[in-house]
Amino acid sequence: MNQSVIKALKLLDFFSSEQKELTLSELSNKSDMPRPTAYRLLSSLEACGFLSKIKNTDQDVRYRLGLKLLELGSIVAEQLELRTIALPWMQELCEDINEAVHLVVREGDEAVYIEKVESSHAVRLHTRVGKHSELYIGSGPKLLLAYLPEKEQQAIVEKLSFTKLTENTVDNKETLRQQMQQIREDGYAISRGEQDKDTIGISYPVRDYTGQVVAALSVSGPTTRISHEFEEIVQQKTKDTAAHISKKLGYTESNM
Numbered sequence: 001m002n003q004s005v006i007k008a009l010k011l012l013d014f015f016s017s018e019q020k021e022l023t024l025s026e027l028s029n030k031s032d033m034p035r036p037t038a039y040r041l042l043s044s045l046e047a048c049g050f051l052s053k054i055k056n057t058d059q060d061v062r063y064r065l066g067l068k069l070l071e072l073g074s075i076v077a078e079q080l081e082l083r084t085i086a087l088p089w090m091q092e093l094c095e096d097i098n099e100a101v102h103l104v105v106r107e108g109d110e111a112v113y114i115e116k117v118e119s120s121h122a123v124r125l126h127t128r129v130g131k132h133s134e135l136y137i138g139s140g141p142k143l144l145l146a147y148l149p150e151k152e153q154q155a156i157v158e159k160l161s162f163t164k165l166t167e168n169t170v171d172n173k174e175t176l177r178q179q180m181q182q183i184r185e186d187g188y189a190i191s192r193g194e195q196d197k198d199t200i201g202i203s204y205p206v207r208d209y210t211g212q213v214v215a216a217l218s219v220s221g222p223t224t225r226i227s228h229e230f231e232e233i234v235q236q237k238t239k240d241t242a243a244h245i246s247k248k249l250g251y252t253e254s255n256m
Contacts, residue, residue: 007033008041012050015065021054024061079105082215083115085248086206090117090217093241097234099221100125104140104203105214106148107132109156111141114215125199125220136160136176137169139201140216143189146180147205147213153180168193188239189216198223202234204242209250217242 014022014030022030028038042063045051049068053061083103090101094117103115113131135145135156145153162171168191170176183189191201201220205213219238226234 004041007031007037008045011038011041011045012065012069021062021064024063027063078214079114082206082249086215086217086245087115087117089241089245089248090115093117093219093237094119097219097230097237099219099226099234100127102127102140102216102218102220103206104133104144104216104218106135106141106144109135109159111135111138111144111216113140119221121221121225125196125222127220133195134160134163136162137165137191138195138218139189139191139203139220140218142176142179142191143183143203143205143216144213146183146189165195166193166197168197170194188235192223200226200231202231202238204239205246206242207246207249207251211251214249217245 011027011031014027024035024039024042027033027042028035031038033041039061042051042061046053046063046066049066049071051063052066054064082105086103090103094101098119098121100119101117102113104111104113106112111133113127113129113133116127116129133141135141145156148156157173157176160173160176163169164171170179187205189201189203191203193199194201199220200223201218203216203218206215206217208214217238219234
């Protein structure tokens with residue numbers, strides 16, 4: 001664990017609604033850090049936009065929180081809003097089909113499962129809220145990758161190092177590109193045994209008011225329960241639910 005990073009981030013904790021501005025001396029005293037150490041860490045935070053240096057007071061440097069934190073906070077707020085809006089629809093879908101329903105978003109070069117509604121079956125999938133996944137594995141992550149702007153998508157694909165979890169896991173860039181093209185043409189993604197051999201995942205895009213794909217709504221379960229006939233039902237219901245969530249986020253066909 002990088003102690004310098006931890007010490008730097010802990011300096012941010014001293015700011016509050018009551019203390020919106022703090023001097024170098026105050027931060028050095030509160031953190032029990034030598035003044036040169038505190039200054040070095042604060043300068044790094046300022047360079048990254050996490051702090052803003054506003055003025056000198058009696059030869060002492062004064063800081064306040066920077067706009068980078070507002071930018072990051074807005075991303076968190078968007079995800080919280082997305083979860084709040086999506087959850088009732090996810091619960092309704094789960095009650096209808098009795099299979100696990102997930103909400104998946106992209107975070108950098110990975111996918112993150114930010115919400116899950118579990119089925120009532122004794123046999124369940126081992127997924128959890130907060131789980132990270134490579135973007136080339138599974139219907140939800142792969143859908144998110146497929147709908148990225150081409151330049152951003154290709155930058156991620158070029159950096160990928162493939163790990164074959166099952167015989168169905170994609171293990172090369174060309175096959176992945178073909179699958180992403182198919183996802184865009186179909187408007188949804190299906191994975192069969194890519195993470196666990198006997199599972200199936202079905203995902204549809206969730207769009208915001210700009211038309212951008214901000215999440216994947218995914219249903220997954222064992223192939224022993226999701227027959228071909230039931231798969232068609234799950235597809236339609238997942239598609240409809242994703243459309244309802246998108247509408248709540250302000251999306252209309254004219255946004256495209």
